[in-house]
Amino acid sequence: MKLYEIREPKGVNSLVPVEKDVPKPGPGEVLIRVHAVSLNYRDLLIAQGRYGRALKLPLIPMSDGAGEIVETGPGVTRVKRGDRVAGIFMQGWLSGDVTPHAASTALGGAVDGMLAEYVVLRQDGVVVVPSHLSYEEAAALPCAAVTAWNALTTWTLKPGINVLVQGTGGVSIFALQFARLAGARVIVTSSSDQKLRKAAEMGAAGLINYQAVPSWDQKAIELTSGMGVDHIIEVGGPGTLGRSMNAVRVGGRISVIGLLTGPEGVVNPMPILGKQIQVQGIFVGSRDMFDAMNRAIALHQLRPVIDRVFSFGEASDALRYLESRAHFGKVVIAV
């Protein structure tokens, strides 16, 4: 079978094509024929050697993939041959609160990931995906969608609240979709009027071009009648958190889920006290969250937004495209 490895993280050209034997599932394990893999910004950081956590090397990269179970090891009862499944991001976070252990089981980082024709996972480490989704769509879920779901549903999510999502990457577009499902009003920021128009078509009620309006925090306050935003899905990191703390309402929440502006910046934290803000770090989520999200996706026949699908041979091009930030929604590799 074919797969890619990162042996030395040196940028978008780090992916090395490799041939290996198809692995065998052991007790409690399943063999998955991977049909699609989706990319996250984390995959880019890993390829660039800029990801702040310990990596397995050489590493089969990419955390998010979906495929069909083609063989089950002894003692497998949760799933069966033929099931259409996705791997869960942290193989060891099934339920309840996050633990230090969970992060050491993240696919495509601490352990091998999904950019291969076949992978073996523990039966506990997969979820059955909604039947109306293609493999490309299902592959979009494990990191970005679960992150958005976790951020939104573990805090006050009542119809009528204002949610602001930054940009139009994978997490942000899922957050837009889920917040809309839940009856929230969504404000989207982007540097592109074209992307904002797409967001509007998906139901965004407030649109801010942060290049045209660099003080987007002030604009967000205006768009909420001066009250401030209830919940901000913060993907920028240090470079945007300061404005997010301005834009959020007294007693509101900022879910810190990404660091697109890089990990090096600093911010004055005093608004946290002054406005009694809750700033909550969100790192994907548990299998239980994934399952609950799938119920919502299935009920509403919601479809992930796929920006572009690359072939397996174009994996490096896919990374490069992600790096360009031209995308709206998810970038996918068909396997």
Place this chain on the structure above:
Amino acid sequence: MKLYEIREPKGVNSLVPVEKDVPKPGPGEVLIRVHAVSLNYRDLLIAQGRYGRALKLPLIPMSDGAGEIVETGPGVTRVKRGDRVAGIFMQGWLSGDVTPHAASTALGGAVDGMLAEYVVLRQDGVVVVPSHLSYEEAAALPCAAVTAWNALTTWTLKPGINVLVQGTGGVSIFALQFARLAGARVIVTSSSDQKLRKAAEMGAAGLINYQAVPSWDQKAIELTSGMGVDHIIEVGGPGTLGRSMNAVRVGGRISVIGLLTGPEGVVNPMPILGKQIQVQGIFVGSRDMFDAMNRAIALHQLRPVIDRVFSFGEASDALRYLESRAHFGKVVIAV
């Protein structure tokens, strides 16, 4: 001005028309020209002398009304002349958890209500209503809608969950609307196929005629793929709670909000333990909940379902109509 009083609760004919001077608002009070009043099952129980709580007598009945502020007393700052407002059900429950005191401030029961051309309330006891609503629609909110909102939003309300609402009275139809706004899947029970069809038009995904299918609990389990319902809005009381405990899922919730089957029955509580159910009594809600609900109603331009509007002179007919249980949604009196 005209108003109605209950001097002796003896049934639907207890309403006595009375003429009085228009009252004057004192410090911190507002004078409201009432334009519409809506009826709740509680108003029927009060007229029948079957309501289990202490009543002021003689009593201006009915808790729910909307109108225009036509005069403000000294020191009024929260609202102003011309504001379109509704009274809050418990004048003393503004925020936070319920207190024993709150129940002693319920309009149309412990204190005078809204069935009058003019009423005086404390400025703290009103909320501004969404501008797209007529007075008839706004009058539908204080008891039924806030009850449904409280029941739904103080528990896990995530897109994709299953909510069952019993019947098609005021609370149930609001619960259907709010649960839909929040992305839930809603199952409705009724004794009328016609009402079920209307519920389906409003987005109900599961329909059960409990006369045709008396074991509606079994049907509800089927409609949730054997899992059971996540959240049941229980309006029947002792007569239906047993089946609700069957229909709810392991770890699910039953919000007990009404007693349409009468207060006298009994039930075996063991499924509460066996299935680790949460049974939660809900008695309307706070002003904060009302305000949060209004934001959702305004955002989604949601309209309360008004079954029928009676004139002020037909107040007793309105009560009689409510007693007949022919309605779908709210019964209103234009003042």
Place this chain on the structure above:
Amino acid sequence: MKLYEIREPKGVNSLVPVEKDVPKPGPGEVLIRVHAVSLNYRDLLIAQGRYGRALKLPLIPMSDGAGEIVETGPGVTRVKRGDRVAGIFMQGWLSGDVTPHAASTALGGAVDGMLAEYVVLRQDGVVVVPSHLSYEEAAALPCAAVTAWNALTTWTLKPGINVLVQGTGGVSIFALQFARLAGARVIVTSSSDQKLRKAAEMGAAGLINYQAVPSWDQKAIELTSGMGVDHIIEVGGPGTLGRSMNAVRVGGRISVIGLLTGPEGVVNPMPILGKQIQVQGIFVGSRDMFDAMNRAIALHQLRPVIDRVFSFGEASDALRYLESRAHFGKVVIAV
């Protein structure tokens, strides 16, 4: 090795002594030399054939045991040889919310239990016990202590609240201890002044002899200055729930954890609505709860209250003693 089996549940004499080979731990499993087993009221119901859930038959009874890991199967990493452990009540409830599956993994009921010299459990199904506890004390924890912990800590547990515990059985005494650790004020009911004196020595602030004062609900209201109890640990079931609903405060909680008065009774549920009570069924708890509880037990060097220790050969006597309800705290069998 020696063990007991129930082949036919026919009362306290159902325990059949059996000799078997010591089992071998498979992949991910551990072999435990059991040193002590504790009894719960559930074990009595199971022996009597009155337990409402499906039983494995023949069954090694009793859910609660502690011992030493003497051998580990392949792939065991969570624990090691020599660890002093207890089994968790539901082998399949590790974290997060309860699931329907969890109940089908309960030791000494759905699957074989701990009344044996050796047992094999999955590595996921054990917790390391606090080092200051003897095996007799550690064996007291899995069902009764975790139940009390779950009931108390999944609701508002602030210093200064009033908690009422019914009786002086295993769960109730643990609830007394944990509520005291958390700064609550505890009221205990019992039919024995002697037991009430013991409870007072353990820090109970309110004592009610419900034989001398059958209307213990009224007494509980008096003992809380007329406010009612914040949280009632309800072990009686249908026969006591009615009074608990009287005794609890407006907005308070009743944790339904047992059915000592038998499963057959009925109750009028209307106070749930009238007082906006939360009635929550509690069936033991997850491994995460067990671990969190162990931290508290270790920090405070808390010791379970052991009423009496029987020898392995006296297992039936232990059951009979439990049936007599003479105990205060836990009844234990040394293995």
Place this chain on the structure above:
Amino acid sequence: MKLYEIREPKGVNSLVPVEKDVPKPGPGEVLIRVHAVSLNYRDLLIAQGRYGRALKLPLIPMSDGAGEIVETGPGVTRVKRGDRVAGIFMQGWLSGDVTPHAASTALGGAVDGMLAEYVVLRQDGVVVVPSHLSYEEAAALPCAAVTAWNALTTWTLKPGINVLVQGTGGVSIFALQFARLAGARVIVTSSSDQKLRKAAEMGAAGLINYQAVPSWDQKAIELTSGMGVDHIIEVGGPGTLGRSMNAVRVGGRISVIGLLTGPEGVVNPMPILGKQIQVQGIFVGSRDMFDAMNRAIALHQLRPVIDRVFSFGEASDALRYLESRAHFGKVVIAV
């Protein structure tokens, strides 16, 4: 009557003694004979003109005071003449979540405070204090104690968790006391071994002298067996938040309640994401929280730690003493 005013905030010498007539309580108001006032770090910032919020000028300073109700205006029902009360910090935050309005009602800042022989407050703006407390002790509660209570009780507060409090000022010592009441294990940091010894006498289990051990975050991790602290009461602000983010466990919480290191610093927020931390700003709390806290204080006969009591004429000395940071617990002015 005598009082102090700040006319121009220019440091610890800004307090101007003034003579005025005793005010009269209007409708719904009460006249309080103030017996004691306590100081908070905020009072120092206000006197120095460094407090970041809008001030009323001239201003009667200091938010925290206790005294006796000597006269009630018309319509007062919540309290009566002779009641021993304290003012609540934000006169407009009674219940529920904080609102933007609440901060504009803070005593001794947005509105006149308590450093006067007599003050008039709304009946809603006072709480009856526990009867075992002296006025000096009761005056210590409104800001510091409620802040500590809010920070601790609005998050997971289970026996056995680790809480770290920074320093030995008013909030920190109350947090130590309340965390102990709730069964937590408390770690205290200080620059003084003498103060640490006092903290140990009050039950602190971990002691860190941050001058001797500047990397107190590493020490805190060691003191929690490598796991990290569950909950940090952060009073330092930007200058200490970075180390707090190191010291807290994965999934833990930092309650940001003060800025003793000054408001100007910056911090890299990435650990919030990396460790899924919750950083929550806490600005005192509601009247409901004050009442709940008083129940706990009364039950446990807990006594605030008063470092030193100054006379009314020594008000500026009291401020100066607070500035010196020599105190352990609260600094009080007897009126």
